[in-house]
Amino acid sequence: MRRSEQTRAEDTLLRDTSRRFLEDTYAWDEGRLRRADRAAHWRSAAELGWFALGLPERLGGLEGDGNQLLSILEEAGRVLHDAPLLANVLLAPKALSAMNEAVAIPLAEKLAAGEIRFAYVPDGSLHLSRSTMRLEGKGSLALGAAEATHWLVAVGSRSADGASLLLLPASDAVRRADSRLIDGRSASTLYFEDLAIPDDAVLARGETAFRLLEELNDRAVIGACAEAFGALEGGLELTVDYVKQRTQFGAPLSSFQAVQHKMAESFCEIEQMRSLLLWGAVALEGSPDERAQAASALKVFLGREGLTAASRCIQVSGGIGLTEDYRIGHVYKRLQTVSALFGSTEAHIARLGDLFIPSTQHET
């Protein structure tokens, strides 16, 4: 178990390689245009082993641990990565592990090689009829659904009775409303209108599916928070550098105590988030309750203290912090985006509360 981010040599190597690769090929620049060829970038990420890392050995994977997986997402967050890494680094490997091996192995190979892409479609109001096997309703915002080849669809996630996890080939027959999000990423709402679902598209149903859906959503939360954390940590570094350089009243902004305290407060918040992320990393493999607690605690922290830390960075940057050509505003927008995805802050407060103080009804 890892209780500090002071890492082992192989982890440092992974982090450093990822950072260098991202900074060389996918750095955020003022033009806001990534000059990188997105397809080539994805293939290079596959060559670095990013999509094999989360797969078990029996599926030809590298069986990396939670810390390693999250370090990739954190690094991607630092450059405000806009491609759908989360579903492919952290979620699809888990779903494939839960599948029949004969089907999973060829999919795992293609995922690892960067030849197929998954998108996670969180439940919105989806319902699969057991008798007719027809799917109805809409999903919640699905990152990268428009560019994915496969959709992992969470259905009926509110109760064990109606729960199922589906793996569907992306199809134009499904109505899709694509949106650009404020942080520049693309996401879609999928509308299923009486779509026939073949039996072999159902990866799990009932109680098994219910637990798997919880796990996938917790993974999505933890992974998205890792990306947001990377963005925020990079944002604080940028801001601290800026206030050291900018002078007003004949002195650097960093010499004013009000500015120092704001940065120190943000630092406190960021370090606490780092602690929660370490918990999240081990909890990825832990008990369902612990994983749920870690995920919700992270999500709540991100939506409150994380956003506050980012808004303080804008504040001490002054006017430049408000401009589209400067990075800090995009960091803020990334955090704002993550805080609305995979369950709102208030929803995670309620969930954490239920775990912390179980109601007596639940116990009987």
Added chain:
Amino acid sequence: MDAFFTADEIAFRDEVRAFIRENLPTDLAQKTRDGIHLAREDMARWNTILDKRGWAVHHWPTEYGGPGWTPIQRFIFEAECASGDAPPLSVFGLYLVGPTIYTFGSSEQRARYLPGIRSGETFWCQGYSEPDAGSDLAAVRTTARKVEGGWIIDGSKAWTSEGHFADLMICLARTNPNVKPQAGLSLFIVDMKDKGISLQPVITIDSGHSVNTTFMDNVFVPDDGLIGEVDKGWTYAKFLLSHERTNNAQVHRSRREFTRLKDLAAALPGSGGGRLIDEPAMCRRFTLVEANLVSLEITVLRVLADQTEGREPGPEASIVKIIGSELQQRITELAMEVLGEEGIKAEHEGDSLLAQEAQGWTERHLFRRVVTIYAGSNEIQKTIIARSVLGM
């Protein structure tokens, strides 16, 4: 809050309310609800309508066209305009330039510039800040050099709001480099059509265009474009900044937006089948904001009551910018929670209530990070309170 007003004031409120109901075009109200950066024509149209009724420059003295209202009446008027979704009038002409010119300008300047502001025909922008002069405004480096018949201005101005559609700029420039920084500045009236002026748009994080960088290269200003005396610009600028403190609280806009947000949360379904606003967590957050909003309203009224009754406002006058700006941000933060996933979309499609309301809120939420930065940042305001109110 009716308990705070006299019967006459309530009657006045009803009169204003009726006027707005009858005279505000519905498309203007809609535009005001939808976005934050209004077009010049839209602001001008409402300005003209108000001017016909004699209400455009409601805080100016009667000799320059003001209606002679008390500060409390102005509060009521502004509250009614906001709650009726009337477009905000351009602040620079009405709040900054008008008072500067009637207080410090010559009688020719008054005759020449005030009518255009009153009617909404001329638009102004404010050229004070510079890339290296933000909080430290006295660091202004733009220079004005005396020449035959006038002045030549050179330099660049940062963050010129509405500069891309303004006719004129009120510009702070250095006329004397040999004295302490505050003592060598003067205020000028600059024609934005001068060939020496070029603008570069600055896009803000809401993806909107309301600010610009203004480059001034060999811009000629005739002698009568100097406001007041040379080298007195700092005194004039400071006088005005301390003058309109309550305007920066934006209390009416906050009240209107908060009411709309409450209506939205009451119209949206919650997760348990009831209304979103009835969920305990939502209800609590709305209630806490309401408590803060009411206390801001009453604080602003206290300041205005002192002014109305001829007293110098007490120390509470210095807090309204801080608490008002923080509250504006809290309201849009709450809006983001209400909007959920719809709030993080850059564009909103469809005619659902949620999609229709979301566009304005998302933009506002992002742009409103500015309210704690501009008009004297909150850090600077807090230092002023500590020093001049608390004597620290």
